Amino acid sequence: MDFLSRLVGHKKSAGSAKERLQLVLIHDRTDLTPSALDAMKDELIEVISRYVEIDPTAVSINIAKDGRSQRLVADIPMRNTNRRRVK
């Protein structure tokens, strides 16, 4: 059974444990749920769009780990307005 499950490429359980813990620990440490993160992302897009033109579908906001602390990392590609053809 063990041999067979390895042959068909079942994932090793230590890998799942680590992945699951990475997510759980971030939420335990920051008290920020995935849905709160989504809500924040929507509001950020709204605010930034008041000033610059961005592509809302390309915006990503993630929590990155830095030792025992977390940081919010936002990647917000801007649309290039001055390349528009004049006339």
Next chain:
Amino acid sequence: MTASVVTVTSGKGGVGKTTSVANIAVGLASQGQRVVCIDGDIGLRNLDVVLGLENRIVYDLVDVVEGRCRLRQAMIRDKRLPELYLIPAAQTRDKSAVSPSDMVHLCDELRQECDWILIDSPAGIERGFRNSIAAADKVLVMTNPEVSAVRDADRVIGILDAEEKGPASLIINRIKPAMVKRGDMLSVEDVLDLLAIQLIGIVPEDENVIVASNRGTPMAFDDKSRAGQAFQNIAKRLLGEEVPFLDVENQGFFQRIFSGRK
């Protein structure tokens, strides 16, 4: 003499706190240090049986705090080593019988009398845990390579940081090299990567732990077992010695044979 107060805690129960306090205490005392262990688990005491001192209890921690005896009267001397003492917990009371400031006062009094005060914290993050860390100069967080133990350790490390008792050091206990090797157990590196604190000990799973507690003779008395060696190494690291970590994940065939018997 001014003792350092070291507390061993974990969040989750059953990860090996009591075993580790008993063995680190024996390790320190066998290096010529004067050591006092305090069982912080009021109502569920066990450090006395693990150390094999259960028949010699007259007074306990709560008797000291409530003034029924002097501190010295509650210190049971372990006759196997020159300078190892236990202050047992009360068994018929609960955690609220002692406050964090009681622990601070008690440790302040004890500091003059020894080199090390080791406190065995109860599981959880409530009163007993708060009592146990109140006087700590250094906290050792213990975990097993297993999801719930790692998660609880992370929570405790966070609380210790917030209480300015950090940075804590980590002991990873009960590693099964064969399971790590086949990818079915978190490795030392995985746990360190997740918890991101300094490592002070790695201890392999060892049947001798049960044999030792059956007898009331901690493994560190005789360092032929791998777990006993690992705890002796933690004691040496507390004393500032640089001791390489056991390579538990790649132990050889011969080591496996010889560590299996005592």
